[in-house]
Amino acid sequence: xxxxxxxxxxxxxxxxxxxxxxxxxxxxxxxxxxxxxxxxxxxxxxxxxxxxxxxxxxxxxxxxxxxxxxxxxxxxxxxxxxxxxxxxxxxxxxxxxxxxxxxxxxxxxxxxxxxxxxxxxxxxxxxxxxxxxxxxxxxxxxxxxxxxxxxxxxxxxxxxxxxxxxxxxxxxxxxxxxxxxxxxxxxxxxxxxxxxxxxxxxxxxxxxxxxxxxxxxxxxxxxxxxxxxxxxxxxxxxxxxxxxxxxxxxxxxxxxxxxxxxxxxxxxxxxxxxxxxxxxxxxxxxxxxxxxxxxxxxxxxxxxxxxxxxxxxxxxxxxxxxxxxxxxxxxxxxxxxxxxxxxxxxxxxxxxxxxxxxxxxxxxxxxxxxxxxxxxxxxxxxxxxxxxxxxxxxxxxxxxxxxxxxxxxxxxxxxxxxxxxxxxxxxxxxxxxxxxxxxxxxxxxxxxxxxxxxxxxxxxxxxxxxxxxxxxxxxxxxxxxxxxxxxxxxx
Amino acid sequence: xxxxxxxxxxxxxxxxxxxxxxxxxxxxxxxxxxxxxxxxxxxxxxxxxxxxxxxxxxxxxxxxxxxxxxxxxxxxxxxxxxxxxxxxxxxxxxxxxxxxxxxxxxxxxxxxxxxxxxxxxxxxxxxxxxxxxxxxxxxxxxxxxxxxxxxxxxxxxxxxxxxxxxxxxxxxxxxxxxxxxxxxxxxxxxxxxxxxxxxxxxxxxxxxxxxxxxxxxxxxxxxxxxxxxxxxxxxxxxxxxxxxxxxxxxxxxxxxxxxxxxxxxxxxxxxxxxxxxxxxxxxxxxxxxxxxxxxxxxxxxxxxxxxxxxxxxxxxxxxxxxxxxxxxxxxxxxxxxxxxxxxxxxxxxxxxxxxxxxxxxxxxxxxxxxxxxxxxxxxxxxxxxxxxxxxxxxxxxxxxxxxxxxxxxxxxxxxxxxxxxxxxxxxxxxxxxxxxxxxxxxxxxxxxx
Numbered sequence: 001x002x003x004x005x006x007x008x009x010x011x012x013x014x015x016x017x018x019x020x021x022x023x024x025x026x027x028x029x030x031x032x033x034x035x036x037x038x039x040x041x042x043x044x045x046x047x048x049x050x051x052x053x054x055x056x057x058x059x060x061x062x063x064x065x066x067x068x069x070x071x072x073x074x075x076x077x078x079x080x081x082x083x084x085x086x087x088x089x090x091x092x093x094x095x096x097x098x099x100x101x102x103x104x105x106x107x108x109x110x111x112x113x114x115x116x117x118x119x120x121x122x123x124x125x126x127x128x129x130x131x132x133x134x135x136x137x138x139x140x141x142x143x144x145x146x147x148x149x150x151x152x153x154x155x156x157x158x159x160x161x162x163x164x165x166x167x168x169x170x171x172x173x174x175x176x177x178x179x180x181x182x183x184x185x186x187x188x189x190x191x192x193x194x195x196x197x198x199x200x201x202x203x204x205x206x207x208x209x210x211x212x213x214x215x216x217x218x219x220x221x222x223x224x225x226x227x228x229x230x231x232x233x234x235x236x237x238x239x240x241x242x243x244x245x246x247x248x249x250x251x252x253x254x255x256x257x258x259x260x261x262x263x264x265x266x267x268x269x270x271x272x273x274x275x276x277x278x279x280x281x282x283x284x285x286x287x288x289x290x291x292x293x294x295x296x297x298x299x300x301x302x303x304x305x306x307x308x309x310x311x312x313x314x315x316x317x318x319x320x321x322x323x324x325x326x327x328x329x330x331x332x333x334x335x336x337x338x339x340x341x342x343x344x345x346x347x348x349x350x351x352x353x354x355x356x357x358x359x360x361x362x363x364x365x366x367x368x369x370x371x372x373x374x375x376x377x378x379x380x381x382x383x384x385x386x387x388x389x390x391x392x393x394x395x396x397x398x399x400x401x402x403x404x405x406x407x408x409x410x411x412x413x414x415x416x417x418x419x420x421x422x423x424x425x426x427x428x429x430x431x432x433x434x435x436x437x438x439x440x441x442x443x444x445x446x447x448x449x450x451x452x453x454x455x456x457x458x459x460x461x462x463x464x465x466x467x468x469x470x471x472x473x474x475x476x477x478x479x480x481x482x483x484x485x486x487x488x489x490x491x
Numbered sequence: 492x493x494x495x496x497x498x499x500x501x502x503x504x505x506x507x508x509x510x511x512x513x514x515x516x517x518x519x520x521x522x523x524x525x526x527x528x529x530x531x532x533x534x535x536x537x538x539x540x541x542x543x544x545x546x547x548x549x550x551x552x553x554x555x556x557x558x559x560x561x562x563x564x565x566x567x568x569x570x571x572x573x574x575x576x577x578x579x580x581x582x583x584x585x586x587x588x589x590x591x592x593x594x595x596x597x598x599x600x601x602x603x604x605x606x607x608x609x610x611x612x613x614x615x616x617x618x619x620x621x622x623x624x625x626x627x628x629x630x631x632x633x634x635x636x637x638x639x640x641x642x643x644x645x646x647x648x649x650x651x652x653x654x655x656x657x658x659x660x661x662x663x664x665x666x667x668x669x670x671x672x673x674x675x676x677x678x679x680x681x682x683x684x685x686x687x688x689x690x691x692x693x694x695x696x697x698x699x700x701x702x703x704x705x706x707x708x709x710x711x712x713x714x715x716x717x718x719x720x721x722x723x724x725x726x727x728x729x730x731x732x733x734x735x736x737x738x739x740x741x742x743x744x745x746x747x748x749x750x751x752x753x754x755x756x757x758x759x760x761x762x763x764x765x766x767x768x769x770x771x772x773x774x775x776x777x778x779x780x781x782x783x784x785x786x787x788x789x790x791x792x793x794x795x796x797x798x799x800x801x802x803x804x805x806x807x808x809x810x811x812x813x814x815x816x817x818x819x820x821x822x823x824x825x826x827x828x829x830x831x832x833x834x835x836x837x838x839x840x841x842x843x844x845x846x847x848x849x850x851x852x853x854x855x856x857x858x859x860x861x862x863x864x865x866x867x868x869x870x871x872x873x874x875x876x877x878x879x880x881x882x883x884x885x886x887x888x889x890x891x892x893x894x895x896x897x898x899x900x901x902x903x904x905x906x907x908x909x910x911x912x913x914x915x916x917x918x919x920x921x922x923x924x925x926x927x928x929x930x931x932x933x934x935x936x937x938x939x940x
Contacts, residue, residue, distance in 0.1 A: 018628060019629065019632075023554060024547070024550035025513055025520075027550070028516055028550065051629055052629045055554055058550035059512070059546070059551075062515070062544075062547035063512050065542060065546065066507070104629055138511060139507050141505075141506045141540050143507075144506070144507075146539070
């Protein structure tokens with residue numbers, strides 16, 4: 001099988017391996033191309049906590065300066081706050097140095113528009129054309145702008161959040177919250193946000209030097225850098241439960257979730273929150289110290305928002321069917337999109353009736369009333385307001401969400417093979433259910449669904465099923481994998 | 492036409508034209524590769540383009556595994572001093588010295604705090620041309636560190652080298668024009684360390700140069716205008732990275748930059764006898780001064796690298812150029828205008844003489860410096876043509892074309908930094924110096940056309 005390339009320049013951004021494909025020269029050229037694309041003006045730049053972040057950020061700054069843009073350096077900043085700032089500061093756009101959940105030898109660049117949104121595929125095409133043509137703007141010395149550091153990048157976002165939620169209602173309940181920032185960027189804002197909402201907060205892993213940071217250069221040389229073993233709970237593809245996962249809590253818990261669960265129990269917290277490294281996704285632990293499963297974050301958020309406001313829901317094809325049930329009960333339409341945050345966001349911007357809640361099953365909640373991006377802070381605010389308004393516990397609210405079991409599995413195979421497999425499987429399942437070819441192959445049956453999709457980032461084909469019970473979900477996966485096995489020599 | 496000059500100790504060009512992030516990154520990565528991932532000091536002058544080159548240079552050095560000890564805005568001689576103090580692998584100074592605001596450059600410093608010698612420079616250039624830069628994995632990437640209080644360390648060193656007590660007792664009043672360059676934030680620490688009264692001019696490190704950052708009489712108007720008004724004892728003009736300095740007397744006479752070196756040498760060679768190094772374009776004043784003190788003189792090609800490495804090789808005590816750069820070997824082998832100013836102040840203090848008197852003790856020559864623009868593709872052949880003009884003379888070809896006789900000399904050379912041909916002529920008699928230059932200029936103008 002073909003090895004995956006260590007460099008990906010695609011419409012979802014750029015990713016590569018440090019010391020190999022992702023060089024400062026490349027990052028500088030891309031940033032200069034971006035500066036050329038946006039045509040000057042202020043550009044927000046920031047990074048996640050990866051150890052290669054400072055190096056790449058310098059290259060990004062150099063490229064932007066050279067194109068005549070003014071980089072505004074926010075340092076390590078939660079992604080939702082970064083995006084919000086890009087809009088509020090009337091910037092020309094932004095570049096975030098991040099490789100979200102990739103292993104630490106990776107890093108990458110994400111490009112952001114003046115609206116504070118990731119560039120759409122069309123915008124990315126335009127920008128990459130400039131990069132490939134190599135026709136960059138080189139500002140002469142009298143047109144060069146000064147680099148500016150922004151020391152309070154989260155303020156506009158915090159202000160917006162506090163204005164959006166019914167803060168008084170939440171404050172009156174004096175919630176006790178356990179919070180795990182995973183040593184990611186969320187630590188910069190989350191404790192303060194919860195404090196402003198009158199919560200008594202027990203925080204763990206709150207040093208935003210990142211779970212990636214380490215001090216392998218000998219003691220004392222780099223004070224303040226410690227090796228942290230705690231890793232974020234949420235992994236985009238759920239690798240740690242590749243065997244299968246479920247909405248209930250029957251699966252064994254990985255080490256790093258145990259810590260927050262114990263903290264919830266020990267501090268008798270009303271709820272536990274877990275943020276991923278760039279603070280765009282949120283997982284919830286209930287008042288009994290049991291994790292809810294990532295799919296439930298959006299389900300609970302939708303359950304609350306649809307009860308409060310009329311409108312639609314936008315989510316991707318692989319998000320739990322619980323969303324459809326919740327929406328159907330309130331006669332709200334659900335729009336399903338391709339996988340990828342930008343696809344959900346693009347639909348949010350155009351949905352009619354307007355989306356009141358959106359997101360992904362991986363814990364990415366989008367609250368359009370705040371800003372159309374995945375936002376763990378908006379997620380926390382929603383859950384707390386839900387608790388306050390309903391007067392119930394999180395474990396009681398959880399029981400109101402229709403129960404489904406989702407199994408995520410994968411098989412080896414290239415994108416090309418995945419593409420052919422989808423065509424063959426479509427014929428096999430013809431007439432059995434409602435078929436969607438929006439992103440891979442998704443088939444909705446009355447009591448379950450299956451989804452087959454080649455990965456964009458790895459040489460694997462993802463196979464997912466969801467049903468009311470674990471045995472039904474497993475049976476669906478078993479059948480699907482058997483069909484694939486039979487088709488193997490044809491792909 | 493793109494202006495880019497790759498010299499032995501660095502690369503210089505016009506920002507946005509030849510100086511691009513890619514070029515800076517490639518050169519910095521080549522240097523990082525050459526120092527084998529040892530820590531590198533980085534400093535810059537105040538130019539608007541400084542942060543651009545700084546960011547590009549940092550990214551590349553970090554990617555080769557070098558820790559960067561970031562000095563921020565820092566004069567090159569202080570960076571050079573700190574390289575040895577911090578036992579770093581080398582240094583990178585981002586400055587175009589005396590060039591105007593359009594320009595910027597990388598100047599590389601070796602682990603001894605000296606500009607790279609020709610062999611070290613050739614190594615960096617080979618790596619650059621090969622394009623095979625060291626790339627380290629995430630775990631081995633360099634880190635950025637700030638260096639605290641380095642100015643104190645430097646000026647403590649300078650204070651110990653000079654007779655600060657004598658300088659303090661003389662209660663000197665000193666005007667210094669930093670041209671809003673890298674020297675600006677360091678004037679006060681210097682005055683504190685040496686105990687003189689400072690009247691700073693253009694001392695905002697904002698990169699807006701009120702005049703060309705080249706220490707020479709035509710840029711001295713501001714200093715000349717205030718020096719008598721405030722009753723100061725001496726005035727100094729600095730370039731943007733404090734590697735060159737020229738003097739203004741208490742009477743308001745702006746001395747040619749050619750005076751700086753012999754002014755220092757007059758006293759310095761009394762204290763430290765030994766060989767003296769200068770370049771082929773520098774005034775004969777220094778010859779007379781050295782001869783008077785029985786010190787041999789060595790002439791090299793133009794450029795700090797040639798001068799300081801000859802300093803080392805010849806076990807010399809002093810090196811300097813007519814452009815106002817002076818290296819005092821007993822302090823550090825670098826063109827250091829803080830040390831130069833300090834030494835001149837010390838001389839004034841100990842000998843109890845005014846700067847005009849010290850300048851008056853020097854033999855007077857008349858030097859004419861001219862330059863003719865010439866496309867880079869033609870400069871070398873045009874200079875070579877000049878040999879025909881001097882077919883009846885003995886020609887020294889160590890640096891361009893140089894012809895000498897009893898009363899004076901003339902030199903024709905390509906500029907190290909710009910697409911220019913420089914003509915320098917000197918004679919005891921002003922009109923003769925002029926004539927020496929004009930004859931050659933006429934010849935060159937004809938051959939360019």
